[in-house]
Amino acid sequence: MAYLLHHLLTESAARFPDKEALRFEGQGMTYASLDSSTNQVARVLRRLGMAPGDRIGIYLHKSAASVVGVFGIMKAGGTYVPLDPNAPPKRLAHIIRNSGVKIVLTSGQKLRGVAEIVKEGSPLEALVMMDDQPSSRSSPDGLPRLIPWSQVCTEDRRPVTSEGVIENDLAYILYTSGSTGEPKGVMVSHRTLFTFINWCSKEFNMDSNDRVTSHAPLQFDLSTFDIYVTIKAGGTVIIVPENLSVFPERLADLLESEAVTVTYLVPSILSMMVNYGKLSGRKFSALRRILFAGEVFPIKYLRALVAAIPHVTYYNLFGPTETNVCAFYKVQQKDISAECTDPVPIGIACENMQVFAVDEKGDLVDTPGTAGELWVRGSGVAQGYWGDGQKTAMNFVRNPFQNCRDEIAYRTGDIVKLDNDGVNWRYVGRRDHMIKSRGYRIELGEIESVLYTHKRVKEVAVVAIPDELVGNRIKAYVVLLEGNGLTAKDLETHCSSSLPRYMVPEWIELCSDLPKTSTGKINRPLLAQT
Amino acid sequence: MRMLNNVEAIETLIVGELLEGSGRNKLDPEESLISSGILDSLSLLRLVAKLEEDFDTTVEDGELIPNNFESISRIAAFLDRKRGG
Numbered sequence: 157m158a159y160l161l162h163h164l165l166t167e168s169a170a171r172f173p174d175k176e177a178l179r180f181e182g183q184g185m186t187y188a189s190l191d192s193s194t195n196q197v198a199r200v201l202r203r204l205g206m207a208p209g210d211r212i213g214i215y216l217h218k219s220a221a222s223v224v225g226v227f228g229i230m231k232a233g234g235t236y237v238p239l240d241p242n243a244p245p246k247r248l249a250h251i252i253r254n255s256g257v258k259i260v261l262t263s264g265q266k267l268r269g270v271a272e273i274v275k276e277g278s279p280l281e282a283l284v285m286m287d288d289q290p291s292s293r294s295s296p297d298g299l300p301r302l303i304p305w306s307q308v309c310t311e312d313r314r315p316v317t318s319e320g321v322i323e324n325d326l327a328y329i330l331y332t333s334g335s336t337g338e339p340k341g342v343m344v345s346h347r348t349l350f351t352f353i354n355w356c357s358k359e360f361n362m363d364s365n366d367r368v369t370s371h372a373p374l375q376f377d378l379s380t381f382d383i384y385v386t387i388k389a390g391g392t393v394i395i396v397p398e399n400l401s402v403f404p405e406r407l408a409d410l411l412e413s414e415a416v417t418v419t420y421l422v423p424s425i426l427s428m429m430v431n432y433g434k435l436s437g438r439k440f441s442a443l444r445r446i447l448f449a450g451e452v453f454p455i456k457y458l459r460a461l462v463a464a465i466p467h468v469t470y471y472n473l474f475g476p477t478e479t480n481v482c483a484f485y486k487v488q489q490k491d492i493s494a495e496c497t498d499p500v501p502i503g504i505a506c507e508n509m510q511v512f513a514v515d516e517k518g519d520l521v522d523t524p525g526t527a528g529e530l531w532v533r534g535s536g537v538a539q540g541y542w543g544d545g546q547k548t549a550m551n552f553v554r555n556p557f558q559n560c561r562d563e564i565a566y567r568t569g570d571i572v573k574l575d576n577d578g579v580n581w582r583y584v585g586r587r588d589h590m591i592k593s594r595g596y597r598i599e600l601g602e603i604e605s606v607l608y609t610h611k612r613v614k615e616v617a618v619v620a621i622p623d624e625l626v627g628n629r630i631k632a633y634v635v636l637l638e639g640n641g642l643t644a645k646d647l648e649t650h651c652s653s654s655l656p657r658y659m660v661p662e663w664i665e666l667c668s669d670l671p672k673t674s675t676g677k678i679n680r681p682l683l684a685q686t
Numbered sequence: 687m688r689m690l691n692n693v694e695a696i697e698t699l700i701v702g703e704l705l706e707g708s709g710r711n712k713l714d715p716e717e718s719l720i721s722s723g724i725l726d727s728l729s730l731l732r733l734v735a736k737l738e739e740d741f742d743t744t745v746e747d748g749e750l751i752p753n754n755f756e757s758i759s760r761i762a763a764f765l766d767r768k769r770g771g
């Protein structure tokens with residue numbers, strides 16, 4: 157019985173050794189080959205002194221190597237920590253220090269980035285190179301010890317033992333935006349992800365004929381569906397190269413040419429595809445399911461998508477990284493009829509999970525139309541935030557509705573209301589300053605904190621401007637200390653050195669003061685309107 | 687003449703909008719914006735919005751393809767065609 161994520165690979169490799177497990181840029185990799193390569197990576201990590209439970213970084217552009225990497229790390233008993241290949245070195249250095257990463261899997265292309273991370277004060281012990289480019293064969297000055305791919309390939313191909321690793325151990329840590337200025341690491345155990353995988357496998361009838369895109373980057377939990385649910389089914393993971401997904405038309409081409417059966421994308425990518433993907437005349441004959449999550453899907457684009465690809469079943473999946481997916485909704489014709497203006501519901505709890513809403517008085521919401529904060533309980537709830545007991549205790553709390561024993565539930569911070577049918581939940585908004593833009597989760601407070609670290613900044617308000625295509629766009633209002641010639645551009649540069657591109661405000665406006673409410677707070681709703 | 691101006695205007699726009707903080711302020715008009723990682727699905731939308739605004743044009747379904755956006759010179763040629771130039 158599989159209980160660790162890499163067992164899924166070993167089992168499917170035994171059933172389908174010669175079947176393609178992965179495809180990337182037209183090249184395939186069989187289950188047998190993926191299984192043995194990942195054994196070799198695991199052996200190298202063990203040889204480097206890695207102990208079960210150690211966190212291992214993975215700093216790669218999306219490729220077959222990223223999948224080899226995650227399985228290799230877990231086979232060695234480690235916890236993988238995705239390092240966004242496009243994030244600024246300063247942010248990655250923080251993540252590496254915070255999680256205690258000492259070894260990183262990377263490629264020749266990213267060595268310059270590694271050097272910058274090391275310069276930011278995050279010492280590493282070793283780099284395992286996942287490619288065989290000339291630049292990946294020797295270690296430039298100032299970089300940690302480098303293990304070339306050719307050395308990985310000389311390792312024994314047989315499995316390593318997973319002694320001492322159990323399902324409650326961490327499979328990965330995903331860093332998400334944190335309101336107090338630094339990203340926080342969501343800890344996810346093997347068991348937690350199995351709850352999600354088991355539900356998906358059944359709900360979406362996954363089998364070995366499925367060909368599933370892997371579009372989302374590893375630091376985004378949509379990637380766990382693409383990789384683990386597909387590998388469990390013995391299907392084929394079609395890795396979407398980062399530069400291909402830039403153009404919606406090419407993504408649509410790939411869905412057709414690779415005969416993709418299931419795809420899981422953020423709504424802004426699907427909206428882009430509807431607007432610019434030249435969908436008319438395409439058949440997508442193999443495609444049977446489109447899953448979306450990460451942000452609200454504007455109904456007019458969903459309607460257009462269903463009209464363009466009518467034979468597919470659509471599902472809205474909902475949940476923060478802390479619960480992966482906790483609720484889901486199968487889209488029906490009535491939800492997208494011409495007179496509908498509301499986004500589709502977030503639906504009901506996934507199998508083996510429970511969701512409920514708690515109103516301001518602390519009571520359970522059970523009347524249709526009333527709103528409350530969404531809470532989640534079940535084994536699909538994450539283990540908290542790495543190294544931050546305080547934040548964990550604030551959000552992963554004792555479930556007050558469990559009378560028999562102590563049980564942890566997760567407070568999502570999402571406000572939901574019970575639909576008129578009394579069954580499905582609808583998303584209303586957030587109780588804090590978290591927003592979504594292109595599916596990325598962004599704490600406006602983190603952007604404000606970064607702006608405040610500039611010594612010439614006096615006061616800041618960062619607001620989200622709603623946008624149909626991408627969800628939200630970010631605008632910052634900044635009041636400077638008197639008498640200096642700082643420009644909006646200077647502040648943009650300052651933000652870019654600490655924040656990933658999707659968090660850098662699109663507009664920065666310098667102003668002499670910020671509007672206040674009668675209670676003296678910054679009037680954010682007013683700013684968001686202007 | 688207009689072509690040349692477009693190339694410069696697009697370069698300024700990309701440097702200002704997409705390369706902030708990267709330390710780069712020059713781009714070769716023939717350089718691939720895709721393989722250099724300057725354009726991704728996020729920044730492409732941002733670029734399209736700016737181009738539509740600054741050049742008073744609309745990018746239509748079917749036009750968002752590498753052939754039109756691969757490099758600065760391709761973007762310039764695309765905008766020229768849009769204006770019937």
